[in-house]
Amino acid sequence: MNWYTALQLALRALWRNKTRAMLTALGVVIGVGSVIAMLGIGSGAQQRIAAQLASMGTNSLVVRPGSVTRGGVRTGAGGITTLTRADAEAIAELPDVVAVAPSVRVTAQVRYRGTNWGTAIEGVTPDYITVRNWPLAEGEFISRRHVLGASHVCVLGQTVTRELFGLRSPLGESIVIKGLACQVIGVLTEKGATAWGSDQDDAIFAPITTVQRKLKGITHIERIELAASDRAASFRLIKDIKELLRQRHRIREGKPDDFRMYNRAELAQTSEESARVFTWLLGSIASVSLLVGGIGIMNIMLVSVTERTREIGIRMALGARQRDILWQFLLEALVLSITGGVLGIFLGLGGALTVARFSELPVNVTLGSVLVAFLFAALVGVFFGLHPARKASQLRPIVALRYE
Protein backbone atom coordinates (compact mmCIF):
# COMPACT_ATOMS: atom_id res chain seq x y z
CA MET A 1 0.00 0.00 0.00
CA ASN A 2 1.54 3.34 -0.97
CA TRP A 3 1.43 6.61 0.96
CA TYR A 4 -1.14 8.22 -1.22
CA THR A 5 -3.59 5.36 -0.84
CA ALA A 6 -2.97 5.14 2.90
CA LEU A 7 -3.60 8.86 3.25
CA GLN A 8 -6.81 8.56 1.24
CA LEU A 9 -8.03 5.77 3.51
CA ALA A 10 -7.28 7.88 6.57
CA LEU A 11 -9.01 10.96 5.14
CA ARG A 12 -12.05 8.93 4.16
CA ALA A 13 -12.32 7.43 7.64
CA LEU A 14 -12.10 10.90 9.21
CA TRP A 15 -14.63 12.27 6.75
CA ARG A 16 -17.14 9.66 7.91
CA ASN A 17 -16.97 11.21 11.38
CA LYS A 18 -16.63 14.86 10.44
CA THR A 19 -17.92 16.43 13.64
CA ARG A 20 -15.83 14.23 15.85
CA ALA A 21 -12.72 14.83 13.75
CA MET A 22 -13.21 18.60 13.87
CA LEU A 23 -13.71 18.65 17.62
CA THR A 24 -10.63 16.50 18.11
CA ALA A 25 -8.54 18.76 15.90
CA LEU A 26 -9.91 21.79 17.76
CA GLY A 27 -7.88 20.78 20.82
CA VAL A 28 -4.71 20.98 18.75
CA VAL A 29 -5.86 24.19 17.02
CA ILE A 30 -6.20 25.91 20.39
CA GLY A 31 -2.97 24.39 21.67
CA VAL A 32 -0.86 25.48 18.70
CA GLY A 33 -2.65 28.84 18.52
CA SER A 34 -1.97 29.67 22.14
CA VAL A 35 1.67 28.56 21.94
CA ILE A 36 2.25 30.84 18.95
CA ALA A 37 0.37 33.79 20.47
CA MET A 38 2.08 33.44 23.86
CA LEU A 39 5.55 33.12 22.37
CA GLY A 40 4.75 36.15 20.20
CA ILE A 41 3.77 38.23 23.22
CA GLY A 42 6.80 37.05 25.19
CA SER A 43 9.16 37.76 22.34
CA GLY A 44 7.58 41.19 21.85
CA ALA A 45 8.23 42.02 25.50
CA GLN A 46 11.80 40.78 25.07
CA GLN A 47 12.31 43.04 22.09
CA ARG A 48 10.95 46.07 23.91
CA ILE A 49 13.31 45.47 26.80
CA ALA A 50 16.19 45.00 24.38
CA ALA A 51 15.31 48.32 22.71
CA GLN A 52 15.24 50.10 26.06
CA LEU A 53 18.58 48.62 27.01
CA ALA A 54 20.07 49.62 23.66
CA SER A 55 18.97 53.23 24.26
CA MET A 56 20.86 53.19 27.57
CA GLY A 57 23.93 51.87 25.84
CA THR A 58 24.52 48.26 26.71
CA ASN A 59 27.97 46.80 27.20
CA SER A 60 28.76 49.95 29.10
CA LEU A 61 30.45 50.42 32.47
CA VAL A 62 30.27 53.33 34.84
CA VAL A 63 33.05 54.28 37.25
CA ARG A 64 32.23 56.72 40.05
CA PRO A 65 34.24 57.97 43.01
CA GLY A 66 33.71 55.89 46.13
CA SER A 67 33.03 57.00 49.67
CA VAL A 68 35.72 57.48 52.22
CA THR A 69 35.92 57.56 55.96
CA ARG A 70 37.72 60.59 57.42
CA GLY A 71 37.86 60.69 61.17
CA GLY A 72 34.85 58.46 61.50
CA VAL A 73 32.72 60.45 59.06
CA ARG A 74 31.82 58.59 55.91
CA THR A 75 31.15 60.79 52.92
CA GLY A 76 28.50 59.65 50.49
CA ALA A 77 29.33 58.18 47.12
CA GLY A 78 31.24 60.75 45.10
CA GLY A 79 32.93 62.23 48.11
CA ILE A 80 36.36 61.48 46.82
CA THR A 81 38.22 63.67 44.41
CA THR A 82 40.86 61.21 43.24
CA LEU A 83 39.19 60.30 39.90
CA THR A 84 40.76 62.30 37.08
CA ARG A 85 40.74 62.61 33.32
CA ALA A 86 44.13 60.95 33.34
CA ASP A 87 42.40 57.89 34.82
CA ALA A 88 39.91 57.98 31.98
CA GLU A 89 42.73 58.19 29.43
CA ALA A 90 44.49 55.24 31.07
CA ILE A 91 41.28 53.21 30.92
CA ALA A 92 40.96 54.05 27.22
CA GLU A 93 44.28 52.25 26.68
CA LEU A 94 42.90 48.94 27.99
CA PRO A 95 42.06 46.28 25.39
CA ASP A 96 38.38 45.91 24.37
CA VAL A 97 37.56 49.48 25.37
CA VAL A 98 35.76 51.16 22.48
CA ALA A 99 35.24 54.61 23.91
CA VAL A 100 35.60 56.39 27.25
CA ALA A 101 33.56 59.37 28.42
CA PRO A 102 34.59 61.16 31.60
CA SER A 103 32.07 63.68 32.88
CA VAL A 104 31.18 66.13 35.62
CA ARG A 105 27.75 67.45 36.41
CA VAL A 106 26.23 70.56 37.86
CA THR A 107 22.65 71.66 38.16
CA ALA A 108 21.81 75.23 37.36
CA GLN A 109 19.13 77.62 36.33
CA VAL A 110 19.61 78.38 32.63
CA ARG A 111 18.37 81.58 31.03
CA TYR A 112 17.52 82.47 27.48
CA ARG A 113 16.09 85.94 26.91
CA GLY A 114 12.90 86.08 28.98
CA THR A 115 12.63 82.40 29.96
CA ASN A 116 14.57 80.16 32.26
CA TRP A 117 14.77 76.44 33.03
CA GLY A 118 16.41 74.45 35.81
CA THR A 119 18.38 71.55 34.43
CA ALA A 120 21.60 69.56 34.66
CA ILE A 121 24.74 70.61 32.85
CA GLU A 122 26.97 67.71 31.91
CA GLY A 123 30.60 68.44 31.24
CA VAL A 124 31.66 65.88 28.65
CA THR A 125 34.24 64.98 25.98
CA PRO A 126 33.61 64.23 22.25
CA ASP A 127 33.32 60.48 22.91
CA TYR A 128 30.25 60.96 25.10
CA ILE A 129 27.76 60.44 22.28
CA THR A 130 29.63 57.33 21.14
CA VAL A 131 29.49 55.78 24.59
CA ARG A 132 25.85 56.67 25.06
CA ASN A 133 24.95 55.67 21.52
CA TRP A 134 23.13 58.97 21.12
CA PRO A 135 22.97 60.63 17.70
CA LEU A 136 22.78 64.37 17.01
CA ALA A 137 19.57 65.85 15.62
CA GLU A 138 21.29 68.94 14.20
CA GLY A 139 24.48 70.97 14.44
CA GLU A 140 27.62 69.39 15.88
CA PHE A 141 28.80 67.92 19.15
CA ILE A 142 31.57 69.14 21.45
CA SER A 143 34.97 68.67 19.81
CA ARG A 144 38.49 68.12 21.13
CA ARG A 145 39.22 71.73 20.35
CA HIS A 146 36.28 72.86 22.50
CA VAL A 147 37.57 70.72 25.38
CA LEU A 148 41.14 71.99 25.05
CA GLY A 149 39.98 75.57 24.92
CA ALA A 150 37.23 75.22 27.58
CA SER A 151 35.01 76.92 25.01
CA HIS A 152 31.72 78.54 25.87
CA VAL A 153 29.60 76.21 23.75
CA CYS A 154 26.84 73.74 24.54
CA VAL A 155 24.64 71.06 23.03
CA LEU A 156 21.01 70.77 24.13
CA GLY A 157 18.78 67.82 24.88
CA GLN A 158 15.29 67.83 23.36
CA THR A 159 13.46 68.73 26.58
CA VAL A 160 15.66 71.76 27.23
CA THR A 161 15.30 72.85 23.62
CA ARG A 162 11.53 72.67 23.90
CA GLU A 163 11.40 74.52 27.18
CA LEU A 164 13.70 77.37 26.13
CA PHE A 165 13.12 77.67 22.39
CA GLY A 166 9.75 76.12 21.71
CA LEU A 167 9.66 75.19 18.04
CA ARG A 168 12.49 77.49 16.92
CA SER A 169 15.95 76.16 16.17
CA PRO A 170 18.38 77.07 18.97
CA LEU A 171 21.46 76.74 16.77
CA GLY A 172 23.71 79.78 17.05
CA GLU A 173 21.70 81.25 19.94
CA SER A 174 23.35 82.09 23.21
CA ILE A 175 22.08 80.83 26.57
CA VAL A 176 23.29 81.89 29.99
CA ILE A 177 24.42 79.23 32.47
CA LYS A 178 25.37 80.57 35.91
CA GLY A 179 26.32 83.85 34.36
CA LEU A 180 28.33 82.24 31.57
CA ALA A 181 27.07 82.88 28.04
CA CYS A 182 27.30 79.72 25.94
CA GLN A 183 26.59 79.38 22.26
CA VAL A 184 24.34 76.49 21.24
CA ILE A 185 26.17 74.42 18.58
CA GLY A 186 24.01 71.31 18.43
CA VAL A 187 20.88 69.48 19.50
CA LEU A 188 20.67 65.81 20.37
CA THR A 189 17.91 63.47 19.23
CA GLU A 190 15.18 62.38 21.59
CA LYS A 191 16.43 59.65 23.91
CA GLY A 192 13.39 59.13 26.12
CA ALA A 193 13.22 58.16 29.75
CA THR A 194 15.56 55.71 31.44
CA ALA A 195 14.17 52.41 32.63
CA TRP A 196 13.79 54.15 36.00
CA GLY A 197 11.77 57.06 34.62
CA SER A 198 14.19 59.97 34.64
CA ASP A 199 14.16 62.16 31.53
CA GLN A 200 17.46 61.79 29.70
CA ASP A 201 16.61 64.65 27.34
CA ASP A 202 16.45 67.17 30.16
CA ALA A 203 20.17 68.07 30.05
CA ILE A 204 22.70 70.44 28.53
CA PHE A 205 26.12 69.24 27.41
CA ALA A 206 29.21 71.42 27.57
CA PRO A 207 32.97 70.79 27.29
CA ILE A 208 34.17 68.99 30.43
CA THR A 209 36.86 71.62 31.01
CA THR A 210 34.34 74.43 30.86
CA VAL A 211 32.14 72.84 33.52
CA GLN A 212 35.14 71.86 35.69
CA ARG A 213 36.85 75.21 35.71
CA LYS A 214 34.16 77.79 35.07
CA LEU A 215 31.01 76.31 36.61
CA LYS A 216 32.26 74.07 39.43
CA GLY A 217 35.84 75.06 40.10
CA ILE A 218 37.14 71.51 40.42
CA THR A 219 39.87 69.47 38.70
CA HIS A 220 38.65 65.93 39.37
CA ILE A 221 35.87 64.20 37.48
CA GLU A 222 32.68 62.67 38.84
CA ARG A 223 32.01 59.89 36.45
CA ILE A 224 33.61 57.79 33.76
CA GLU A 225 31.35 55.97 31.39
CA LEU A 226 32.87 53.55 28.91
CA ALA A 227 31.74 51.25 26.16
CA ALA A 228 33.22 47.77 25.86
CA SER A 229 33.46 45.96 22.56
CA ASP A 230 30.98 43.31 23.70
CA ARG A 231 29.21 42.01 26.73
CA ALA A 232 31.83 39.43 27.68
CA ALA A 233 34.50 42.09 27.47
CA SER A 234 32.51 44.36 29.80
CA PHE A 235 32.67 41.69 32.51
CA ARG A 236 36.44 41.22 31.99
CA LEU A 237 36.99 44.97 32.06
CA ILE A 238 35.53 45.33 35.55
CA LYS A 239 38.49 43.40 36.89
CA ASP A 240 41.04 45.16 34.65
CA ILE A 241 39.81 48.64 35.53
CA LYS A 242 39.74 47.83 39.22
CA GLU A 243 43.38 46.72 39.06
CA LEU A 244 44.38 49.72 36.97
CA LEU A 245 42.70 52.30 39.21
CA ARG A 246 44.00 50.74 42.45
CA GLN A 247 47.48 50.89 41.00
CA ARG A 248 47.10 54.46 39.74
CA HIS A 249 45.60 55.63 43.04
CA ARG A 250 48.31 53.74 44.96
CA ILE A 251 45.86 51.85 47.13
CA ARG A 252 47.64 49.32 49.27
CA GLU A 253 46.62 45.70 49.54
CA GLY A 254 43.72 45.27 51.98
CA LYS A 255 42.55 48.90 51.73
CA PRO A 256 39.15 49.58 50.19
CA ASP A 257 38.70 51.00 46.67
CA ASP A 258 38.19 54.73 46.34
CA PHE A 259 35.81 54.24 43.42
CA ARG A 260 32.71 52.24 42.53
CA MET A 261 31.82 50.47 39.34
CA TYR A 262 28.48 49.72 37.81
CA ASN A 263 28.00 47.39 34.92
CA ARG A 264 25.06 48.16 32.67
CA ALA A 265 25.61 44.87 30.89
CA GLU A 266 24.81 43.13 34.15
CA LEU A 267 21.53 44.98 34.37
CA ALA A 268 20.86 44.26 30.72
CA GLN A 269 21.54 40.62 31.30
CA THR A 270 19.18 40.47 34.27
CA SER A 271 16.39 42.17 32.33
CA GLU A 272 16.89 40.00 29.30
CA GLU A 273 17.00 36.94 31.49
CA SER A 274 13.71 37.81 33.13
CA ALA A 275 12.13 38.51 29.73
CA ARG A 276 13.32 35.10 28.58
CA VAL A 277 11.88 33.46 31.67
CA PHE A 278 8.63 35.30 30.98
CA THR A 279 8.54 33.94 27.42
CA TRP A 280 9.28 30.43 28.60
CA LEU A 281 6.59 30.69 31.23
CA LEU A 282 3.95 31.80 28.71
CA GLY A 283 5.13 29.18 26.24
CA SER A 284 5.00 26.34 28.73
CA ILE A 285 1.55 27.29 29.98
CA ALA A 286 0.39 27.25 26.37
CA SER A 287 2.12 23.91 25.70
CA VAL A 288 -0.01 22.36 28.40
CA SER A 289 -3.06 23.07 26.26
CA LEU A 290 -1.29 21.48 23.30
CA LEU A 291 -0.60 18.44 25.46
CA VAL A 292 -4.26 18.30 26.46
CA GLY A 293 -5.16 18.50 22.76
CA GLY A 294 -2.86 15.54 22.15
CA ILE A 295 -4.50 13.53 24.89
CA GLY A 296 -7.84 14.38 23.22
CA ILE A 297 -6.50 12.82 20.02
CA MET A 298 -5.42 9.69 21.86
CA ASN A 299 -8.77 9.44 23.58
CA ILE A 300 -10.74 9.71 20.35
CA MET A 301 -8.41 7.34 18.53
CA LEU A 302 -8.81 4.75 21.29
CA VAL A 303 -12.59 5.06 21.08
CA SER A 304 -12.32 4.82 17.32
CA VAL A 305 -10.21 1.64 17.48
CA THR A 306 -12.72 -0.02 19.77
CA GLU A 307 -15.63 1.10 17.64
CA ARG A 308 -13.97 -0.10 14.48
CA THR A 309 -12.63 -3.38 15.81
CA ARG A 310 -14.85 -5.28 13.41
CA GLU A 311 -13.74 -3.11 10.50
CA ILE A 312 -10.14 -3.89 11.44
CA GLY A 313 -11.01 -7.61 11.46
CA ILE A 314 -12.59 -7.36 8.00
CA ARG A 315 -9.58 -5.50 6.65
CA MET A 316 -7.25 -8.15 8.06
CA ALA A 317 -9.38 -10.91 6.49
CA LEU A 318 -9.05 -9.08 3.17
CA GLY A 319 -5.27 -9.10 3.46
CA ALA A 320 -4.30 -6.02 5.47
CA ARG A 321 -0.97 -6.53 7.24
CA GLN A 322 -0.36 -5.29 10.77
CA ARG A 323 1.59 -2.34 9.45
CA ASP A 324 -1.22 -1.38 7.05
CA ILE A 325 -3.58 -1.09 10.02
CA LEU A 326 -0.92 0.69 12.11
CA TRP A 327 -0.35 3.28 9.40
CA GLN A 328 -4.03 3.82 8.77
CA PHE A 329 -4.69 4.80 12.38
CA LEU A 330 -1.41 6.66 12.80
CA LEU A 331 -2.14 8.66 9.66
CA GLU A 332 -5.58 9.51 10.97
CA ALA A 333 -4.00 10.88 14.16
CA LEU A 334 -1.36 12.72 12.12
CA VAL A 335 -3.93 14.26 9.79
CA LEU A 336 -5.87 15.48 12.84
CA SER A 337 -2.81 16.98 14.51
CA ILE A 338 -1.30 18.48 11.36
CA THR A 339 -4.59 19.99 10.22
CA GLY A 340 -5.05 21.26 13.77
CA GLY A 341 -1.49 22.61 13.65
CA VAL A 342 -2.04 24.53 10.41
CA LEU A 343 -5.33 26.03 11.61
CA GLY A 344 -3.66 26.75 14.95
CA ILE A 345 -0.97 28.80 13.20
CA PHE A 346 -3.68 31.05 11.77
CA LEU A 347 -5.46 31.24 15.11
CA GLY A 348 -2.16 32.11 16.83
CA LEU A 349 -1.31 34.82 14.29
CA GLY A 350 -4.83 36.21 14.55
CA GLY A 351 -4.68 36.14 18.34
CA ALA A 352 -1.29 37.84 18.41
CA LEU A 353 -2.46 40.58 16.03
CA THR A 354 -5.56 41.14 18.12
CA VAL A 355 -3.51 41.46 21.30
CA ALA A 356 -1.15 43.85 19.53
CA ARG A 357 -4.03 45.99 18.33
CA PHE A 358 -6.00 46.25 21.55
CA SER A 359 -3.16 46.51 24.06
CA GLU A 360 0.09 48.39 24.37
CA LEU A 361 1.99 45.11 24.33
CA PRO A 362 4.31 44.68 21.39
CA VAL A 363 3.90 41.28 19.70
CA ASN A 364 6.57 39.54 17.70
CA VAL A 365 5.62 36.22 16.12
CA THR A 366 8.78 34.58 14.80
CA LEU A 367 9.01 31.94 12.09
CA GLY A 368 10.88 29.84 14.65
CA SER A 369 8.01 29.82 17.13
CA VAL A 370 5.56 28.92 14.36
CA LEU A 371 7.77 26.03 13.25
CA VAL A 372 8.33 24.82 16.80
CA ALA A 373 4.60 24.89 17.59
CA PHE A 374 3.77 23.09 14.35
CA LEU A 375 6.43 20.40 14.79
CA PHE A 376 5.34 19.95 18.37
CA ALA A 377 1.77 19.40 17.15
CA ALA A 378 2.90 16.81 14.62
CA LEU A 379 4.94 15.13 17.32
CA VAL A 380 1.91 15.10 19.59
CA GLY A 381 0.02 13.35 16.79
CA VAL A 382 2.67 10.65 16.43
CA PHE A 383 3.12 10.23 20.17
CA PHE A 384 -0.55 10.03 21.07
CA GLY A 385 -1.58 8.27 17.86
CA LEU A 386 0.97 5.50 18.17
CA HIS A 387 -0.59 3.74 21.13
CA PRO A 388 -4.11 3.40 19.65
CA ALA A 389 -2.62 2.48 16.26
CA ARG A 390 -0.46 -0.25 17.77
CA LYS A 391 -3.42 -1.50 19.71
CA ALA A 392 -5.43 -1.72 16.48
CA SER A 393 -2.68 -3.42 14.51
CA GLN A 394 -2.03 -6.04 17.17
CA LEU A 395 -5.60 -7.25 17.33
CA ARG A 396 -5.87 -10.90 16.36
CA PRO A 397 -7.84 -11.07 13.12
CA ILE A 398 -10.22 -13.71 14.44
CA VAL A 399 -10.94 -11.79 17.64
CA ALA A 400 -11.50 -8.56 15.74
CA LEU A 401 -13.77 -10.20 13.21
CA ARG A 402 -15.97 -11.75 15.87
CA TYR A 403 -16.19 -8.54 17.90
CA GLU A 404 -19.77 -7.37 18.44
Added chain:
Amino acid sequence: MNNTPLLQISDLHKAYVLDGVTIQALRGIDLMVEHGEFVAIMGPSGSGKSTLMHILGCLDIPDAGSYQLRGQDVTRMNSNQLAALRNREIGFVFQNFNLLPRTSALENVETPLIYAGVGKTERRQRAREALARMGLAERLYHLPNQLSGGQAQRVAIARALVTQPSLLLADEPTGNVDTITSADIMNLLDELNRNDGLTILLITHEQEVADRAQRRLSLRDGQLEAQA
Protein backbone atom coordinates in the same frame (compact mmCIF):
# COMPACT_ATOMS: atom_id res chain seq x y z
CA MET B 1 -1.89 -28.01 -14.02
CA ASN B 2 -0.47 -29.24 -10.81
CA ASN B 3 -0.49 -32.44 -8.91
CA THR B 4 -0.35 -31.15 -5.36
CA PRO B 5 -3.81 -30.75 -3.87
CA LEU B 6 -4.98 -27.19 -3.30
CA LEU B 7 -5.44 -27.77 0.39
CA GLN B 8 -4.21 -30.56 2.60
CA ILE B 9 -4.59 -30.80 6.35
CA SER B 10 -3.83 -33.65 8.63
CA ASP B 11 -4.41 -34.35 12.29
CA LEU B 12 -5.40 -30.76 13.00
CA HIS B 13 -6.13 -29.85 16.62
CA LYS B 14 -7.49 -26.66 18.07
CA ALA B 15 -8.73 -25.85 21.54
CA TYR B 16 -9.91 -22.55 22.89
CA VAL B 17 -10.85 -21.24 26.29
CA LEU B 18 -14.33 -19.84 26.78
CA ASP B 19 -15.36 -18.53 30.19
CA GLY B 20 -12.56 -20.48 31.83
CA VAL B 21 -13.55 -23.76 30.18
CA THR B 22 -11.24 -25.30 27.62
CA ILE B 23 -13.15 -26.48 24.59
CA GLN B 24 -11.56 -29.02 22.28
CA ALA B 25 -13.04 -27.64 19.05
CA LEU B 26 -11.06 -29.70 16.57
CA ARG B 27 -9.62 -33.11 17.45
CA GLY B 28 -7.68 -34.51 14.57
CA ILE B 29 -9.11 -33.24 11.29
CA ASP B 30 -7.87 -34.71 8.00
CA LEU B 31 -8.99 -33.05 4.78
CA MET B 32 -7.79 -32.81 1.23
CA VAL B 33 -9.37 -30.53 -1.38
CA GLU B 34 -8.36 -30.65 -5.04
CA HIS B 35 -8.39 -27.75 -7.46
CA GLY B 36 -11.86 -27.09 -8.80
CA GLU B 37 -13.77 -28.99 -6.13
CA PHE B 38 -16.97 -27.78 -4.47
CA VAL B 39 -17.01 -29.11 -0.91
CA ALA B 40 -19.67 -28.57 1.75
CA ILE B 41 -19.02 -29.08 5.44
CA MET B 42 -22.09 -29.55 7.59
CA GLY B 43 -22.51 -29.71 11.29
CA PRO B 44 -24.68 -28.55 14.15
CA SER B 45 -23.77 -25.35 15.92
CA GLY B 46 -20.88 -25.83 18.33
CA SER B 47 -19.43 -28.63 16.22
CA GLY B 48 -16.31 -26.57 15.48
CA LYS B 49 -17.32 -25.49 11.95
CA SER B 50 -16.37 -21.88 12.46
CA THR B 51 -13.09 -22.75 14.14
CA LEU B 52 -12.17 -24.97 11.18
CA MET B 53 -13.19 -22.21 8.78
CA HIS B 54 -10.97 -19.65 10.54
CA ILE B 55 -7.99 -21.94 10.41
CA LEU B 56 -8.59 -22.77 6.75
CA GLY B 57 -8.89 -19.03 6.09
CA CYS B 58 -5.55 -18.34 7.80
CA LEU B 59 -7.28 -16.11 10.35
CA ASP B 60 -6.26 -18.42 13.17
CA ILE B 61 -3.47 -20.95 13.64
CA PRO B 62 -3.91 -24.55 14.79
CA ASP B 63 -2.48 -25.91 18.04
CA ALA B 64 -1.19 -29.03 16.33
CA GLY B 65 -1.28 -30.75 12.98
CA SER B 66 -0.28 -29.60 9.52
CA TYR B 67 -1.95 -27.36 7.00
CA GLN B 68 -0.63 -26.92 3.51
CA LEU B 69 -2.18 -24.51 1.04
CA ARG B 70 -0.85 -24.91 -2.51
CA GLY B 71 2.08 -26.78 -1.04
CA GLN B 72 3.02 -24.03 1.41
CA ASP B 73 3.17 -24.84 5.12
CA VAL B 74 0.77 -22.35 6.67
CA THR B 75 1.52 -23.27 10.28
CA ARG B 76 5.04 -21.85 9.99
CA MET B 77 4.09 -18.49 8.58
CA ASN B 78 4.36 -15.14 10.34
CA SER B 79 1.53 -12.63 10.42
CA ASN B 80 2.69 -10.79 7.28
CA GLN B 81 2.87 -13.99 5.26
CA LEU B 82 -0.56 -15.01 6.51
CA ALA B 83 -1.94 -11.61 5.51
CA ALA B 84 -0.48 -12.01 2.03
CA LEU B 85 -1.98 -15.49 1.78
CA ARG B 86 -5.43 -14.23 2.81
CA ASN B 87 -5.09 -11.46 0.29
CA ARG B 88 -3.99 -13.51 -2.71
CA GLU B 89 -5.20 -17.07 -2.24
CA ILE B 90 -8.41 -16.85 -0.23
CA GLY B 91 -11.73 -15.13 -0.74
CA PHE B 92 -14.10 -14.92 2.21
CA VAL B 93 -17.87 -14.83 2.17
CA PHE B 94 -19.44 -14.47 5.60
CA GLN B 95 -22.90 -15.14 6.95
CA ASN B 96 -23.37 -11.49 7.98
CA PHE B 97 -21.65 -10.17 4.78
CA ASN B 98 -19.03 -8.20 6.75
CA LEU B 99 -19.02 -5.28 4.36
CA LEU B 100 -17.13 -2.21 5.56
CA PRO B 101 -19.77 0.10 7.04
CA ARG B 102 -20.44 3.51 5.48
CA THR B 103 -18.28 2.51 2.52
CA SER B 104 -19.65 2.19 -1.02
CA ALA B 105 -19.96 -1.16 -2.77
CA LEU B 106 -17.19 -0.13 -5.15
CA GLU B 107 -14.80 0.83 -2.34
CA ASN B 108 -15.61 -2.38 -0.51
CA VAL B 109 -14.65 -4.42 -3.55
CA GLU B 110 -11.52 -2.29 -4.07
CA THR B 111 -10.26 -2.87 -0.54
CA PRO B 112 -8.45 -6.23 -1.06
CA LEU B 113 -6.77 -4.75 -4.16
CA ILE B 114 -5.47 -1.85 -2.05
CA TYR B 115 -3.68 -4.32 0.19
CA ALA B 116 -2.45 -6.20 -2.89
CA GLY B 117 -0.75 -2.96 -4.00
CA VAL B 118 -2.79 -2.55 -7.18
CA GLY B 119 -2.78 0.98 -8.64
CA LYS B 120 -5.88 3.13 -8.47
CA THR B 121 -6.99 2.99 -12.10
CA GLU B 122 -6.63 -0.76 -12.40
CA ARG B 123 -8.27 -1.19 -8.99
CA ARG B 124 -11.34 0.78 -10.01
CA GLN B 125 -11.56 -1.10 -13.28
CA ARG B 126 -11.33 -4.57 -11.71
CA ALA B 127 -13.79 -3.68 -8.93
CA ARG B 128 -16.33 -2.42 -11.48
CA GLU B 129 -15.96 -5.58 -13.54
CA ALA B 130 -16.37 -7.83 -10.50
CA LEU B 131 -19.54 -5.98 -9.45
CA ALA B 132 -20.87 -6.05 -13.00
CA ARG B 133 -20.44 -9.81 -13.13
CA MET B 134 -22.58 -10.04 -10.00
CA GLY B 135 -25.24 -7.98 -11.73
CA LEU B 136 -24.54 -4.94 -9.57
CA ALA B 137 -23.34 -2.48 -12.21
CA GLU B 138 -26.11 -0.12 -11.09
CA ARG B 139 -25.21 -0.31 -7.40
CA LEU B 140 -21.56 0.82 -7.40
CA TYR B 141 -22.02 3.79 -5.09
CA HIS B 142 -24.62 2.30 -2.76
CA LEU B 143 -23.70 1.97 0.88
CA PRO B 144 -24.16 -1.42 2.60
CA ASN B 145 -27.27 -0.21 4.45
CA GLN B 146 -28.84 0.75 1.12
CA LEU B 147 -28.52 -2.81 -0.25
CA SER B 148 -30.81 -5.78 0.22
CA GLY B 149 -29.42 -8.93 1.85
CA GLY B 150 -28.96 -10.62 -1.51
CA GLN B 151 -27.24 -7.58 -3.01
CA ALA B 152 -24.98 -7.24 0.02
CA GLN B 153 -23.94 -10.88 -0.25
CA ARG B 154 -23.22 -10.46 -3.95
CA VAL B 155 -21.03 -7.43 -3.16
CA ALA B 156 -19.24 -9.65 -0.64
CA ILE B 157 -18.76 -12.34 -3.29
CA ALA B 158 -17.48 -9.75 -5.77
CA ARG B 159 -15.03 -8.57 -3.10
CA ALA B 160 -13.94 -12.16 -2.40
CA LEU B 161 -13.29 -12.88 -6.08
CA VAL B 162 -11.74 -9.59 -7.23
CA THR B 163 -8.22 -10.77 -6.33
CA GLN B 164 -8.77 -14.03 -8.27
CA PRO B 165 -8.10 -16.29 -5.30
CA SER B 166 -7.60 -20.02 -5.61
CA LEU B 167 -10.07 -20.81 -2.84
CA LEU B 168 -13.45 -19.35 -1.90
CA LEU B 169 -14.40 -19.92 1.73
CA ALA B 170 -18.09 -19.41 2.40
CA ASP B 171 -19.29 -19.46 5.99
CA GLU B 172 -23.09 -19.91 6.02
CA PRO B 173 -23.43 -17.61 2.96
CA THR B 174 -27.20 -18.08 2.90
CA GLY B 175 -27.74 -17.83 6.63
CA ASN B 176 -29.04 -14.27 6.61
CA VAL B 177 -31.15 -14.20 3.42
CA ASP B 178 -34.58 -15.48 2.40
CA THR B 179 -35.14 -18.72 0.49
CA ILE B 180 -35.34 -17.18 -2.98
CA THR B 181 -32.18 -15.15 -2.49
CA SER B 182 -30.54 -18.21 -1.01
CA ALA B 183 -31.25 -20.14 -4.19
CA ASP B 184 -29.86 -17.22 -6.24
CA ILE B 185 -26.63 -17.21 -4.30
CA MET B 186 -26.25 -20.96 -4.57
CA ASN B 187 -26.82 -20.78 -8.33
CA LEU B 188 -24.13 -18.14 -8.51
CA LEU B 189 -21.62 -20.24 -6.57
CA ASP B 190 -22.49 -23.27 -8.67
CA GLU B 191 -21.85 -21.31 -11.82
CA LEU B 192 -18.53 -19.97 -10.57
CA ASN B 193 -17.45 -23.49 -9.74
CA ARG B 194 -18.60 -24.99 -13.02
CA ASN B 195 -17.64 -22.26 -15.50
CA ASP B 196 -14.58 -20.74 -13.87
CA GLY B 197 -13.25 -23.79 -12.05
CA LEU B 198 -13.30 -21.93 -8.76
CA THR B 199 -12.60 -24.13 -5.74
CA ILE B 200 -15.29 -23.59 -3.12
CA LEU B 201 -15.40 -24.74 0.48
CA LEU B 202 -18.72 -24.02 2.08
CA ILE B 203 -19.98 -24.36 5.61
CA THR B 204 -23.66 -24.67 6.28
CA HIS B 205 -26.20 -26.36 8.45
CA GLU B 206 -28.86 -26.45 5.74
CA GLN B 207 -29.11 -29.77 3.91
CA GLU B 208 -30.46 -28.30 0.64
CA VAL B 209 -27.54 -25.88 0.48
CA ALA B 210 -25.05 -28.65 1.12
CA ASP B 211 -26.71 -30.78 -1.56
CA ARG B 212 -25.48 -28.35 -4.22
CA ALA B 213 -21.86 -29.37 -3.53
CA GLN B 214 -20.07 -32.26 -5.17
CA ARG B 215 -18.73 -33.56 -1.90
CA ARG B 216 -20.32 -33.32 1.55
CA LEU B 217 -18.58 -33.78 4.85
CA SER B 218 -20.01 -33.50 8.29
CA LEU B 219 -18.25 -32.27 11.37
CA ARG B 220 -19.19 -33.95 14.61
CA ASP B 221 -17.40 -33.58 17.97
CA GLY B 222 -14.40 -32.05 16.33
CA GLN B 223 -13.93 -34.76 13.71
CA LEU B 224 -14.81 -34.94 10.02
CA GLU B 225 -16.69 -37.79 8.40
CA ALA B 226 -17.76 -38.23 4.79
CA GLN B 227 -21.46 -38.04 3.98
CA ALA B 228 -23.22 -40.05 1.39
